[in-house]
Structure formats: structure tokens, C-alpha cells
């Protein structure tokens with residue numbers, strides 16, 4: 189098992205490139221299941237989660253491989269018949285596997301997908317995915333830990349459905365299913381995340397008829413069949429955001445190349461509020477961390493609010509602020525596990541339910557820490573960069589699920605960071 193070793197306190201200077209978005213690539217690769225044939229998805233990050241989805245497609249009888257000519261592209265071959273099943277062994281390592289449910293039941297009229305089970309950051313039920321599919325006529329049973337879904341007479345039918353709460357992968361699942369359903373579907377209270385909009389764009393390129401992408405109401409006219417997909421995934425706003433926070437740490441000056449500024453507005457607003465300079469430059473955003481951050485209050489919310497996936501990273505910056513900040517996590521109920529690890533580096537944070545009160549300290553000091561989930565791991569790497577001395581982040585497999593060789597991206601900025609055997 190690997191660990192990341194960071195010698196902190198070195199100023200970061202230079203530019204860093206953003207990879208394709210994990211959370212767009214996963215549902216878009218899964219969307220290939222909606223059509224027989226040869227698909228290509230471009231700008232796909234090389235991440236553990238993407239490889240897991242490749243194995244899942246392989247289990248179903250498809251192939252998913254990196255193209256020899258373009259290592260950022262994944263070619264997917266979907267045969268005429270597949271085994272419409274997602275086994276527990278794969279779903280338990282990646283909850284997002286559940287996004288195959290909608291495409292499978294829409295295309296093959298049946299699906300057997302393991303329930304994901306527990307998760308470190310919260311309960312994360314999939315009731316809204318199932319309610320939405322049921323509204324489209326799917327018959328759903330829970331048996332032996334699996335969701336068994338089937339479409340009576342082989343095809344789903346359009347319906348009007350309102351999500352009880354906004355869910356990213358839930359919206360994606362039901363939108364994909366509706367694309368092949370008979371008749372018109374209206375989905376209300378949909379998630380508006382850029383990844384949902386990118387999936388809608390990919391589906392439209394496959395021949396789907398979807399209006400309202402990026403808004404909370406999707407109107408979908410079902411079609412009989414779709415054609416294979418050729419789509420380039422949007423840049424990863426959370427990876428970009430993580431590098432922006434790195435640049436906003438005191439003494440740093442970083443250009444983040446390739447992020448989409450409109451996807452990063454809520455974060456950039458907070459970075460400016462803490463006193464970092466953020467300015468557009470050709471091809472990216474430049475961020476300069478000028479002096480000690482000012483405290484700010486932050487509340488996570490679905491897009492376009494402040495993303496829960498950036499909460500842990502922003503907390504690192506606030507740990508060094510000149511005063512007290514309040515962070516309220518409203519999306520997941522248990523997403524403060526990084527707090528105890530940050531305390532090991534000298535941070536002063538008190539958690540009370542959904543709220544963390546972060547009292548800034550003048551400096552952090554390096555220590556061995558343990559990653560608990562993907563974004564928490566990224567936060568610990570950022571904290572290590574800011575801390576004096578050595579920080580060792582254990583359990584790097586969490587980080588590798590969502591960041592492409594983070595140490596190779598940060599080292600050219602001057603960071604003293606390396607991967608080692610734990």
C-alpha cells in the first residue's frame with residue numbers, strides 16, 4: 189500500500205493541468221450501455237474508479253480499453269447481448285457503479301445491481317434512483333442485497349417525476365433510462381451539477397432528445413434506439429478547485445490550466461473572500477495566496493452552491509486564517525472525518541453536528557495522517573504542503589480513486605512530494 193510523503197513549507201510556483209472530470213466520465217462511460225456498437229469517450233482521467241467501471245463493463249460482456257493512439261480516450265464495445273448485472277464485489281469498491289442501473293433496465297429491460305452498502309461520508313441511500321425508475325414503469329424488488337429491476341413488456345414508459353431531494357447520480361440514472369423510454373418524461377428538482385449537464389450533452393450526441401440540461405427540469409422525449417457515443421469529457425472542477433486552494437495557501441502563486449471558470453464560481457468567490465487573488469489568464473486561472481487568509485463562513489449546497497467535494501480542501505486554508513470560520517456541511521451527514529487528522533497537524537477545529545468551527549492558527553506542523561475518503565485525502569495533502577516538516581498521508585488508495593498522480597502534478601510546482609511504500 190502506498191503513502192504520500194510531503195515536506196511542507198515550500199512555496200509553490202508554476203502551472204498545473206486539469207484532467208477530465210471523474211464524475212462526468214463515470215456516467216458517460218456507463219451511457220455506452222444504451223447503444224450497441226463501438227463508442228469512444230475522450231479526456232477520461234486514468235483513475236482507479238474508471239478502471240473499476242471498466243471491469244464492471246467487462247463483467248457484463250463489454251470491453252473498455254484505453255486507445256493506443258490517445259491514452260486519454262477509452263474505447264468501449266457493447267455487444268448485442270450483455271449480462272445486465274453489477275456484482276457486489278465491484279459495487280462495494282465504487283458506489284458510482286449504480287449508474288449502470290438506468291441504462292441496463294432501459295436497454296435490456298432488466299438489471300440486477302448490488303446495493304452499495306455503507307459509505308464513510310454518510311448513509312447515501314439510492315431511494316430516489318429507484319423511485320424515479322419506478323415512475324418510468326420499472327418493477328423493482330430488493331433481493332439478497334441486489335436491486336432487481338425489470339421493465340414490463342421490455343420497455344420503460346415516459347412519466348412526470350419530481351425528485352424529493354437533488355441527487356447527482358440519481359438524476360443521471362433516471363435521465364439515461366428516460367432517453368430510451370416510450371414517450372415523454374419530465375424530471376423535476378434535478379441536480380444541476382456540470383457533470384449532469386455533460387452527460388445530457390453526450391446523450392444528445394447519441395441521438396437522445398433532452399432539453400433543459402443544466403437546469404432543475406429535464407424534458408426528455410424517448411427514442412427507440414441510440415447510436416454509439418463519441419464525447420469529450422469536461423475538465424474536473426474538483427481537481428481544478430483542489431489546485432486553486434493549493435495556490436491560495438500563503439506564499440503560493442499557481443496557474444491552474446484547463447478548468448472551466450463558470451464551474452468554479454462558488455469556490456473562487458470564497459478564495460477571494462479569504463484574500464487570495466484569483467484572475468483569469470489565457471487557458472486558466474491564476475491564484476496568488478497573499479499573506480494569511482481571512483476567515484469566512486461556508487455552507488455546502490448542491491450546484492451552483494459551494495460543493496461538498498471542496499469542503500475539506502477549503503477547511504485547510506481556513507485552518508491558517510487570522511480568525512474563526514464556520515463550515516456547515518448540508519449535503520452529507522458525516523463528512524468531517526478529516527478534522528481529526530487536521531488536528532494532528534495542529535489545527536484548532538470543533539465539530540458540532542453539521543458545523544465545524546475552525547479557529548485559525550499561525551502554522552501547521554507535519555505529522556503522519558490517515559486518509560478516510562477521497563476529498564479528505566486531498567485536503568491532507570494540501571495541509572502537508574502548508575505544514576512545516578514532514579507529513580505522511582497513509583491509505584493513498586482513496587486519493588487514487590479521484591486524483592490522477594497528484595504527486596506528479598504538484599512536484600513541478602516546487603512541492604517536495606513523493607509516493608512511497610507504506
Ligand code: EPU
Nearest residue numbers: 211284312313314315316317354355356357358519520562
Ligand atoms: N440521497 C438520497 N437518496 C438518493 C440519492 C441521494 O437521500 O436516492 C442523498 C444523499 O444521501 C446525499 C444527497 O442526497 O445526502 C446528495 O447525494 P447525491 O446523490 O447527489 O450524491 P451522489 O450522486 O452519490 C455525487 C458525486 C459525489 C458528490 C455528490 C454530491 C459521483 C460519482 N459522485 O454522488 O462525489 O460528493 O454527488 O455532489 O458523481 C467524490 O467525487 O468524492 C464524491 C463523493
